[in-house]
Amino acid sequence: MSLYIILMGVQGAGKGEQAKFIRDRYGIPHVSTGDLFRAMKTREDDLAKRVQQIMASGNLVDDATTNEVVKDRLSQPDARGGVIFDGYPRTPNQAAWLESYLAERGEKINAVILLDLDLYTAFKRAFGRVSTAAGSTYNIYFNADGLQEFKFEDHPEKQFPPRLVAVEQGTGERLVRRPDDASADAILKRIDTFVATTQPLIDYFDAKNLVKRVNADQSIEAVSTAIQQVIGV
Ligand code: AMP
Numbered sequence: 001m002s003l004y005i006i007l008m009g010v011q012g013a014g015k016g017e018q019a020k021f022i023r024d025r026y027g028i029p030h031v032s033t034g035d036l037f038r039a040m041k042t043r044e045d046d047l048a049k050r051v052q053q054i055m056a057s058g059n060l061v062d063d064a065t066t067n068e069v070v071k072d073r074l075s076q077p078d079a080r081g082g083v084i085f086d087g088y089p090r091t092p093n094q095a096a097w098l099e100s101y102l103a104e105r106g107e108k109i110n111a112v113i114l115l116d117l118d119l120y121t122a123f124k125r126a127f128g129r130v131s132t133a134a135g136s137t138y139n140i141y142f143n144a145d146g147l148q149e150f151k152f153e154d155h156p157e158k159q160f161p162p163r164l165v166a167v168e169q170g171t172g173e174r175l176v177r178r179p180d181d182a183s184a185d186a187i188l189k190r191i192d193t194f195v196a197t198t199q200p201l202i203d204y205f206d207a208k209n210l211v212k213r214v215n216a217d218q219s220i221e222a223v224s225t226a227i228q229q230v231i232g233v
Contacts, residue, residue, distance in 0.1 A: 002081050005084045011122065012117065052213045078217065092201060113214055130164065146168060148170075159171045
C-alpha cells in the first residue's frame with residue numbers, strides 16, 4: 001500500500017523532526033517543495049531561473065509550475081511507495097490537482113496531519129532559541145537549564161526588541177540566534193503568513209474529513225506516537 005501524507009504546522013511545531021520520524025518509520029521520502037525549488041539555484045535553464053526570481057521576490061511559485069515539479073518528483077523510483085509532503089500543497093488548487101493526479105493512479109491522500117500548536121508557543125519556540133557554534137540548542141523559555149545566564153540587553157541604537165545575550169553553562173560560550181529568529185516582527189510575519197495560507201487548505205481538507213490534528217505541544221516522542229496512531233499502520 002502506498003502512503004501519501006501531507007504534513008502541516010506552523011514554524012516551530014516540529015515539522016522537520018516529525019517528517020524524519022515518518023520517513024524512517026514508513027520508508028517514504030520527505031518531499032519539501034521549498035527544498036526542491038532551492039535545489040534549482042545552481043541550474044541555468046528557464047524554469048529554474050523563473051523559480052529563482054519568484055522565490056527572491058518572496059511570492060509563491062505558480063500552481064502549474066509547482067505541480068509540474070511535484071509530478072516529476074513523484075515519478076522517481078524512491079517515491080513509488082508514497083511520500084510525505086511538506087510545504088505542499090499551499091493552495092486549494094494545488095490540493096485539487098494532487099488529488100486528481102493520485103486518483104488517476106489509483107492512489108489517494110491518506111492523511112493530512114496538522115501539528116497543532118498555539119501561536120504564542122510557536123512564537124516563543126522561535127524567539128527564545130539560541131545555539132552554540134557546534135549546534136547544541138537551548139531555549140530561554142523552555143529549555144534554559146544548561147544556560148549559565150540569559151538577559152536582554154539594549155542595542156546601542158535602542159532598536160526593539162533588545163538583544164538577547166545567553167551563555168552556556170560549563171563552557172562559558174556565548175550563544176547565537178538564527179538571524180531570522182532575532183526579529184520579533186519577522187517571526188510574527190511568518191506566523192501570519194502561515195495562518196493566512198493554511199486556513200483555506202485546512203477548510204478544503206476538513207470538508208473531506210482528511211485533517212488529523214495532533215497536539216504538537218508535547219515531547220517529540222509523544223508527538224511521533226500520536227502521528228503513528230493517526231496513520232494507523
Ligand atoms: P518553504 O521552504 O516551504 O518556505 O518554501 C520557500 C519558497 O519556495 C516559498 O516562499 C515559495 O516561493 C516557494 N514554494 C515552496 N513550496 C511552494 C508551493 N507549494 N507553492 C508555491 N510556492 C512554493
